[in-house]
Amino acid sequence: MPAKPISIGSLHFEKRGDALSYFRAMLNRYDIGDKVSATDADMLRLALAMHPKANEKIGCGLSHFSVRSADFGSKCFWINRPDGTTEKFSYLTCIRG
Numbered sequence: 001m002p003a004k005p006i007s008i009g010s011l012h013f014e015k016r017g018d019a020l021s022y023f024r025a026m027l028n029r030y031d032i033g034d035k036v037s038a039t040d041a042d043m044l045r046l047a048l049a050m051h052p053k054a055n056e057k058i059g060c061g062l063s064h065f066s067v068r069s070a071d072f073g074s075k076c077f078w079i080n081r082p083d084g085t086t087e088k089f090s091y092l093t094c095i096r097g
Helices: 016-028 038-048 054-058 091-096
Strands: 006-008 011-013 064-069 075-080 086-089
Touching: 006 016, 006 038, 011 016, 016 038, 016 075, 016 091, 038 054, 038 064, 038 091, 064 086, 086 091
Parallel strands: none
Antiparallel strands: 006 011, 064 075, 075 086
């Protein structure tokens, strides 16, 4: 199967695996409990828009992103909403659709 290019905002990746690596490296720059930087948050917003359940994940809005623990001792990105609620999401699902 040939590589499937993907663009997220101004970034163009020759294959989806490159996009996954980009977001994996981003996640690994943060420790559990960290708030995601404004620059990284811009890219996460664009990726989140590609999530099949984006509207449900965003809910009443988006205040900021953070990194928290997830299932089985892993960590993941979390959406923090203005009303104080939170929701985890997978960048893998955003990229893979």
